[in-house]
Amino acid sequence: MKTNSLLLVLFFASLFSCSSDPGKTGNAVETKDSISAKENFAKGQIIEKVVNLTDASQSAAIYLPSSYSTDKTYPVIYIFDAHAEATLPLSMYKELAEKYGYILIGSNNSKNGLSWEESLSIANKLFADAQQRISINTGRVYLLGFSGGARVANALCLSNGGIAGVICCGAASPAINPKDPRSDYTFLGICGNKDFNYIEMRKYDMVGLAGRAVKRAVLEFDGGHEWPPAEVMSDAFLWTELNAIRTKKAPANDSLVAVNISAMRKEISALQKEGEAYKVYNTVRRGINFFDGLTPLTEFYDIYNPLKSNAEVDKALKREEITWKKEDELKAYYRDAIQTKNSDWWKQDIASLNKKIKTGDPNEVRMQQRVMSYLSLLAYMQTTSMMQKNNFGAAKMFNDIYILVDPKNSEGYYLQAQIFAVQGKRKEVITALNSAIDNGFKDVTRLRSDNTFGSQLTDEEFKAVVKRAGEVK
Incomplete structure (x- = not known):
């Protein structure tokens, strides 16, 4: 286990030693410092099985946006499904990858039931193979997982400074708990309100990450233990993009911020008219988490601060605790x-x-x-x-x-x-x-x-x- 952990640390150290400047315009970043020539995979379509060059028993499903070019680098989201069905999330979210210019790479081997050492080995080989063959912006590496895959993704993120953020769906607790977990990453949890891991997700946000400087948020949708629908995952891609802008890893995009904060204002206004104080409280809180540092939020805080001592909100929070x-x-x-x-x-x-x-x-x-x-x-x-x-x-x-x-x-x-x-x-x-x-x-x-x-x-x-x-x- 220690050897595998060292390999992963060394791998990400090598990524940063050859990293291109992520501060150029657009999500595609021009680069001339690639270790080796990249392969010309098909663009704008899911490739279900790309066999690993160093281990033929390992493979990945990939999606490259139509704008992909080997002359530039792109943000990447590595995906870990609970049943090694990588094409499922890729098929669900490829339009979002196309919209934002992201690469999606899903493991065909990572699944529930494996030891941490096995999961770590799979991740090592997946990362190394992708970096060698695909034009990746190493300053914008993200992980996305569902159920047991979310636990693996979270554990990988906690112990690796080369990962900018993790999106955990349907589970939150990491597969292992590193002795010194890092806090310089972003965490987004997504869970159905009928998911048996719903309480786990909420408690991880409120208790598990309490006191740590992790930029975080949790999204809820009407559903069970399943990959979130694309319209919910759309907010996850937005979250990832906004955090990259906030940390100067992506260029400013005033239009993106304006369009989405306007939509949130309308959502809040509708909830206020319906008298839904607790829903307003949660929505405003989400807005602050998403747009903090990107635009003035005085109007959001003017709504949020009084609600923190609102009797209806307090009652709802206590009811949740009892439930x-x-x-x-x-x-x-x-x-x-x-x-x-x-x-x-x-x-x-x-x-x-x-x-x-x-x-x-x-x-x-x-x-x-x-x-x-x-x-x-x-x-x-x-x-x-x-x-x-x-x-x-x-x-x-x-x-x-x-x-x-x-x-x-x-x-x-x-x-x-x-x-x-x-x-x-x-x-x-x-x-x-x-x-x-x-x-x-x-x-x-x-x-x-x-x-x-x-x-x-x-x-x-x-x-x-x-x-x-x-x-x-």
Whole structure:
């Protein structure tokens, strides 16, 4: 681990020894100091697999903006997905990369379940290969991750002075906690209000980074544990660009600031007319975090300062604190219940939770949705753990809970098919796989290469299932 950390530090030291001046006009910076000639990759389209020159088992998906030229350098965002599905975030955010002139590079190898040493090694090779082959502005290197990938991205950022900022989606706590974490970077958290890691994200912002000089903000969207939609990620790209302007790593852009702060003024005004004091408080606070040092913010502070002692805002903050405590207690309760309660109990309890979700007040509903999302993860982890231990009786019990809690998740039915296959229940396998497909399963490669299904791979009925999975859009 120490060797890998040293390699990464040396790598970023080499980046800065040959860094071009990021203070020129535009995000593309002219450079004549490249270590070696850069490769001419296709521009304006996703390249799904670029094999690493030093390790053929490693690869990346890349997106170069249409304006890309090897004669200039560009900001880069390295992306870490929880399941090594790099093309997913690239396809979601390529228009934003095009708008701002950013390079996107996603790892096809970094994923949940790897040790920190493995994750660090993957990152080392990804960074080194990209720097050798692509024209990157080494003063503007950013990391973006989702779920476990966010934890990896945050840990990398905390220990490396060569990374300007990190965007953490769906999780915040770093994969490791360096002894002396740096503070000269920017942190942006993005989380769905129904995400089981929502409280973690809020607490990391309010407590984990408290007392440190980290420029930070948190964005919330209406959703669960998932990559944020492009319209939310648009604010993340704006955040990154504004911070680069603020630190003189990008040229001033008065038009960009004016257009976006005008939009925020309109948003605040609309919330004020609706009497939404707490939403106004959060929006103004976000505006201050985004535009501080770039334009006068007297009008924002004139709104924000009185709201800090506003009774409605204080009540909302206290209500959140109570809700978070209740949610933590419920999660602890269910961690015990999943080991001790039978299937009949779970059916009744899940029915009760679903009823609360349909009839409760908005804050209570979102909390119950986060608890359900957490239960889905918990049941999934218990199922796969028992399968790895070849305890398929227990695996089936946990998998039944998984499907009960999360009936529209294709993974529950796929795991069910695997369990039935081990138990020699051919018809049940086909039924379970068809249920997985009905709920969105389309990974034909995984299905064909899954040794769990053994001789069934030649079965005509099984072939029909594979064909059907390939037709899912």
